[in-house]
Amino acid sequence: MAENQDLYKKAAAEKAVEYVEDGMVLGLGSGTTVYWLLKRLGELVDQGLNIKGIPSSLRTAGWAKEFGITLTDFSEVETLDLAIDGADEIGPDFQLTKGGGGSLVREKLVNAHAKQVIIIADQSKMVDRLGNFPLPVEVLQFAWQRTADKIATLGAKPVLRERDGEVFVSNNGNYILDCAFGSIENPHALHNELKLLLGVVETGLFIDMTDKVILAGPDGAQVINKN
Numbered sequence: 001m002a003e004n005q006d007l008y009k010k011a012a013a014e015k016a017v018e019y020v021e022d023g024m025v026l027g028l029g030s031g032t033t034v035y036w037l038l039k040r041l042g043e044l045v046d047q048g049l050n051i052k053g054i055p056s057s058l059r060t061a062g063w064a065k066e067f068g069i070t071l072t073d074f075s076e077v078e079t080l081d082l083a084i085d086g087a088d089e090i091g092p093d094f095q096l097t098k099g100g101g102g103s104l105v106r107e108k109l110v111n112a113h114a115k116q117v118i119i120i121a122d123q124s125k126m127v128d129r130l131g132n133f134p135l136p137v138e139v140l141q142f143a144w145q146r147t148a149d150k151i152a153t154l155g156a157k158p159v160l161r162e163r164d165g166e167v168f169v170s171n172n173g174n175y176i177l178d179c180a181f182g183s184i185e186n187p188h189a190l191h192n193e194l195k196l197l198l199g200v201v202e203t204g205l206f207i208d209m210t211d212k213v214i215l216a217g218p219d220g221a222q223v224i225n226k227n
């Protein structure tokens, strides 16, 4: 299954590249699906494609450099032509949960400043309702325990993210709380409630930010437009 999932991620990423045009400035998302996007873009750059990208994580920046993709930043660019990113869950109306890789703040900033956002994923990411994947919430390190207490009053069980036995620190120097809310009935309301809490930097709920989803499975990659 994991092997197939990787093939599906690759198929979705390669389909998304069809929407990339010469001269574009791209938002480069994060995660293992985006890895395949960067790899394919690198091949096209080798063949003469002229693009620049703003990476949404240090890991993406590293891969992009490895594949020969020119990077830029928001000191040079006001609006991106297209952002392509992955997701942890894709719910109704293209509401997303993101942040499984811990890059949600930069991903949200990159996607928010793009004219168009395409989400690429294997078909397992499509869900009827968000919430099976614990919601990542980026919080300040200072008093994170008290921020977690406040989040818990909204009905979650926040867990401080760790990787390899160490507390995970985001590219912005913050912590991530993985918050199991169970089924999320109203993602917009939950996002707003979380954002009002002192210490919360950003949530992994991406609402009304996606124009297209490219979902891949055994039958290939399917493009779904926002209706």
Ligand SMILES: O=C(CO)[C@H](O)[C@H](O)COP(=O)(O)O
Pocket (backbone or CB within 6 Å): 029, 030, 031, 032, 033, 034, 085, 086, 087, 088, 097, 098, 099, 100, 101, 102, 103, 104, 107
């Ligand atoms: O939000 C993200 C990282 O913060 C990723 O887009 C999300 O976790 C999906 O990752 P993958 O493509 O590895 O399944």
